[in-house]
Amino acid sequence: MERSLKNILVLSFGFLLLFTAYWGLQTLQVGVILPFECLWDSKNSPSFSLNGGKSGEPEAPHARVSFLRYTLIPTSILLGLGAAPLWSAQGTYLTIMGNTHAEKRGKVRRDVVSQYFGIFFLIYQSSGVFGNLISSLVFGQTPAQGAIPEKQLLHCGASDCLMATASTNSTNRPSQELIxxxxxxxxxxxxxxxxxxxxxxxxVRDTQQKSEGEKQASPFWSTLLSTVKLFRDKRLCLLVLLPLYSGFQQAFLAGDYTRSYITCALGIQFVGYVMICFSAVNALCSVLYGKLAQYTGRTALFALGALIHLSCITGLLLWKPHPRQLPLFFVFPGLWGAADAVWQTQNNALFGVLFEKNKEAAFASYRLWEALGFVIAFGYSMFLCVSVKLYVLLGVLSLAMAAYGTVEYLGSKKVARLLTEEQTKPAEEGVTKTKT
Known part of the structure; x- marks a missing residue:
């Protein structure tokens, strides 16, 4: 097995084991996670940040099971502090490994990077499958709830304005032994x-930076400064809407869909099984998109993701959830996962390819804006009707796609200009030689 592939698999399965707990508990309890995004210098050894950032993660489940603020908030702060360097280093690590492998094999960098992110998210997203399966099997031993009254069903779905969380739609509290x-x-x-x-x-070390004469790690403030300076690039200013939307849509599925659609109409005992569908489709599509990108290009995949989410948002606005429509509760998360796989694989690959010389700063910025999307979405979650949240998603998605299209247009113009300059150079040189 090649060294690069071995490292990718180790990294992927490490995230799988770590986030099995996270995704399992997130679907059971929707809490506000405060993502304190710090900027971590992972230039010389991203694996150091990966291991260091994980140290705070296993402690989170013990505090998050309590609904008391004095345990939730400190644990959420700890989770955010650990997640910041963890995800920034992960993106940098995969990009470096992809570029190194591409150089050795004479392949296109963006294709290899996209494929590596596809492999990673195939395995990582499986954590949602195992996490929800474990919680469903453990808590499945609690007594089932009775039938949900028709009157309550009228307030489920898009028409839910914080009225769908009545006591009638909750299962009995699991025993302490099961917890x-x-x-x-x-x-x-x-x-x-x-x-x-x-x-x-x-x-791993970035061979490109090494060849440019960088011999030692830049201090923290240097990395911070490079992140701020990167916002001078108008491409980054436009692309921040992609991670922002990614945060919005993940928060909606984990918070509003599980509460206002699944729990409201079916009961909490179905949450884990429905979210398994999301994670399974997401994982399979991640590896599929990683391979398809070299044939279709990333623009086609972004268009596919936008079209799927647009269809889902429209469907959720019109749908009146009812227990008799059980398959639909699984269809929407499945489609949502197919689109989320686009955002997870292609967003990361896009930032890694476009900002290759400033990967650490680019991925830190990416996670900052994705976390901001989570904060905003969870922040207004208790104040807006579900229908309003869906319209917000629709608006942010439209703006993000327009901004992404602008970046691709500017990139194509730059490539066309460079090609024109290369073609005119030989002609000008020929004219000069003729005159002499």
Whole structure:
């Protein structure tokens, strides 16, 4: 097995084990996670940030199971502090590995990087499958709820204005024994993920930066300054809408869809099984898009993701959820996962390719804006009707696609100008020689 592929698999399975607990608990309890995005210098050894950032993750499940603010808020801060360097280093690591492999094999960099992100998200998104499956099996031992009254069903779906969380649609509270069993399983998988990456993940250096004469790591403030300076690039200013929308749409599915559609009309015991569908489709589409990108180009995939989400948003606005329509509760998360796979794989690949010389700063900015999308979406979650939130999603999606199209247009103009200059150079040189 090639060294690069081995490292990608180690990294991917490390994230799989670590986030099994995270995704399992997120669908059971929707809390506001405060993403304190710090800028982490991972130029010399991204694997150091990967292992260091994970240290705060396994502790999160124990505090998040409580609904008390004095445990949720500190744990959310700890989670955000750990997630910032973790995800920035992950994006940098995959990009460096993809570029290195492409240079050795004589392949196109963007295709290899896209393929590596596809492999990563195939395995990583499986954490949602296993996390929700574990919670569903453990909590499935609690008594089932009774039939949901028709009167309550009228307030489910897009018409939910914070009225759908009545006590009639909740299951009995799981026993303390089941709760501790679940937390024990999740904590074990988290520590296994840390151990796997700490032992087997090899650090890498950016050969391009090394060839440019960079011999030592830049200090933190240098990385911070480079991130700020990167906003002078108008492409980044336009592209920040993509991670912002990514945060919005993930928050809607994890918070509003699970509460106002699944829990309201079916009951909380179905949440885990429905979200398994989302994670499974997301994982399969991630690896599929990673391979398709070299044939279709990223623009076609972005258009596909936008079209799927546009259709889903329209459908959720019109749909009146009812227990008799059980397949539809799985169809929407499946389609949502197919579109989310575009945002996860292609967004990361796009930032890695366009800002190759400033990868750390670009990925730090990416995670900052994605986290901001989460904060805003969860922030207005308790104040707006679901229909209004869907219209907000529609507006942000439209703006993000328009901005992305502008970046692609500017890029194509630049390529055309360079080609024209290359073609005119030989002609001008020929005329000069003739005159002499």
């Amino acid at each position: 501790y069993t679940l937390l024990g399983i999740y904590t074990g998988t988290g520590f296994l993920g840390i151990l796997l990456t700490a032992v087997f993940l090899k650090p």
